[in-house]
Amino acid sequence: MSPSLSVGIIGTGFSGICAAIQVEKQLGIKATLFEMSDDVGGTWKHNHYPGCACDIASHLYSLSFEPNPDWSQRYSPQGEIHEYLRGVARKYGLYDRTLFNTEVVRADWLQDQHQWKLTVRENGAADTRTMHFDVIFAGLGPLRVPRYPKEFSAFEGTIVHTAFWDDSIDLTGKRVAVVGSGASAVQMIPKLQPIVKHLMNYQRNPVWCVVRNQYSYSRLVKFLFRWVPFLMKLYRFSIFFQQEVFYLNFRFFDSLFGKIVTMQAKRQMKQRLTAKGRPDLVEKLTPDYRFGCRRITPSENYLEALAEDNITVERSPIASTQGRTITTKDGNSFECDVLVLATGYDVTGFLGNLQASLLGHNSVVTMAEIQVNNAIKCIKQLGPKVKAIEPTEEAQEKFVADLKKQLKNTVWNTNCNSWYKDSNGETHITHISLLLFEKVFSLWSSTVTAFYWHLRSNNFKKDFIKHT
Numbered sequence: 001m002s003p004s005l006s007v008g009i010i011g012t013g014f015s016g017i018c019a020a021i022q023v024e025k026q027l028g029i030k031a032t033l034f035e036m037s038d039d040v041g042g043t044w045k046h047n048h049y050p051g052c053a054c055d056i057a058s059h060l061y062s063l064s065f066e067p068n069p070d071w072s073q074r075y076s077p078q079g080e081i082h083e084y085l086r087g088v089a090r091k092y093g094l095y096d097r098t099l100f101n102t103e104v105v106r107a108d109w110l111q112d113q114h115q116w117k118l119t120v121r122e123n124g125a126a127d128t129r130t131m132h133f134d135v136i137f138a139g140l141g142p143l144r145v146p147r148y149p150k151e152f153s154a155f156e157g158t159i160v161h162t163a164f165w166d167d168s169i170d171l172t173g174k175r176v177a178v179v180g181s182g183a184s185a186v187q188m189i190p191k192l193q194p195i196v197k198h199l200m201n202y203q204r205n206p207v208w209c210v211v212r213n214q215y216s217y218s219r220l221v222k223f224l225f226r227w228v229p230f231l232m233k234l235y236r237f238s239i240f241f242q243q244e245v246f247y248l249n250f251r252f253f254d255s256l257f258g259k260i261v262t263m264q265a266k267r268q269m270k271q272r273l274t275a276k277g278r279p280d281l282v283e284k285l286t287p288d289y290r291f292g293c294r295r296i297t298p299s300e301n302y303l304e305a306l307a308e309d310n311i312t313v314e315r316s317p318i319a320s321t322q323g324r325t326i327t328t329k330d331g332n333s334f335e336c337d338v339l340v341l342a343t344g345y346d347v348t349g350f351l352g353n354l355q356a357s358l359l360g361h362n363s364v365v366t367m368a369e370i371q372v373n374n375a376i377k378c379i380k381q382l383g384p385k386v387k388a389i390e391p392t393e394e395a396q397e398k399f400v401a402d403l404k405k406q407l408k409n410t411v412w413n414t415n416c417n418s419w420y421k422d423s424n425g426e427t428h429i430t431h432i433s434l435l436l437f438e439k440v441f442s443l444w445s446s447t448v449t450a451f452y453w454h455l456r457s458n459n460f461k462k463d464f465i466k467h468t
Contacts, residue, residue, distance in 0.1 A: 005382060006029075006133045007135045008031065008032050008118060009136075010033075010107075010138050011141060012089065013045075016139030017089055017139075018365075021092050021094075022373065030097060032133070033094060034098070034099050035101075035102065038101055040094065040098065041085045049162040049184060049188050050165075052078035053077045054075055054078075054081060055298050056362070057075060057239045058074065058076040058080075059071060059236045059239060064236075064366070067233070068084055069222055070226075071217060104119070105120060105121050107119075107136060115134055116134070118130065118132070118133065137372070146162075146164065146346070147345055149179070152321055157324040157338060159338075160340055161342075162341065173195075175337050175338075176196045177339050177340065178192070178200070178342055180202070180343050181206060182342060190304070192340075199312070200311075200314055200326075200334045201312070202326070202328075203313060203314070204315075205289070208292070208297070209296075209298070209299055209302050209303055250360060250411045251411075258411075266286060269286060270286070272303045272304065273303055276308075281303075287416075290415075294416050324336055390464065390465050390467070392463055395464070406445035
């Protein structure tokens, strides 16, 4: 590998930061990073709606080579995760190598030069300029392009999407409509319930909501994690192992184990609503699809918030929006002051055929680290005699075929609407062709351990073509 290789990294979330650090650590190359906003952090910089947090335990949802003994809670809030990423970026000097407020408009592979040409736009300017790199990492992430349903374009009141939350909007004493039942709605509604006059939650599909089991770390625990690092590593591994075991529910969802898990979740939800004096909500809020087909949304207060007197759950589809009034197909109307769209992201089309690798049961940060290390393994083969590498057509077709076959046997392929699927209702599988030389898919079909071993055992001599 030539030490003079140039590396560009698009995005400064977990993936981009990880790639920049490892490229320097393992290859001695200082990469150039591109960031559309004015700070690092990606998803955890942009999303700051009330209650925004991660549903994967923080000690696992962090970079393995940069453990943090000071996480305040098992599931840390957005601000704490963002500050963690900022701290890592400062430690490794990434701020000095990041072009902020710079959008990568397009990326073109120049076959004759064996380089990538990036067309970038700075500070929203009309003009663009080009830059060339031997290697490009696309660390954009799928949770960046919010979905705005067209049926709300006629709404005349205040509209805000959870992806672009406006802190200046005061919801105190307001009539608020929240559209959606995904993770952002689950986290946000309990925060809005105490302050709004009335909240109407429009749900196409209810969610499986299990108790999150949140807790704070004591000073003693933080002290031990800081001064006895092995304990923190052991704790991290225990979380990872638990998440890997839970994959059994997604793979063997129709087994006795899967049925027991579903039964327990259903019983827990019923007990929580009944304890709040709202048994009438049990049927309305219990999903009719398989446990895990859509992303499970843990929360200790979401169902409890929906059971309060100033919240109404509306399952009937929205028929029309006129002025500030939303009317459902059942004829129910609600006039609201503020419309909150918790309608998620355009995951399957956020960058054409450039897709990220999503995960349904464990930490995607771990997946990112595995992919970065595998990409570096490929880059190490580059040099004067090898200018580029690409996977053979046979290897690509086999990988796609195997993945499709495996996904058919998982709960993600059962009957439900989810962001894991494309517009045809199929579990989304789209590959990219980057200089990472990887086929990266929207959803991995197995465990993180299996993903690691699959990439580790990859036969480059057999499955890759080298260009001189």
